[in-house]
Amino acid sequence: MRKLIEGQDFYINQQGLYVFTASYLQERGYCCENVCKHCPYGYGVESASKASKPSNHSNQSIQSIESNQSKPPAKTIKKT
Secondary structure, eight states: OOOOOBTTTEEEOTTSOEEEOHHHHHHHTSOOSSOOTTOTTOTTTTTGGGOOSOOGGGGSOHHHHHHTTTSOOOOOOOOO
16 A cells, blocks of 8 residues: 555645545546546446535545555445
8 A cells, every 4th residue: 555645646625625536546446436526437427417415535534545545445235
């Protein structure tokens, strides 16, 4: 696991949120299904304009993201 590099792997937007770059998301190797702004996997492209919740990554600290880099996200079951 390597340390994330600002400007290459992520940037901080005007609201102070961490935003992953497409190159970092591609290198990570899987889609987290959070409708990331630069998702290279195309997840939520058709619904991105309708998305009401921001990516979970926007609210995490870089340290917690780095510690979870090698772990794929846990699957959750949505109640209908």
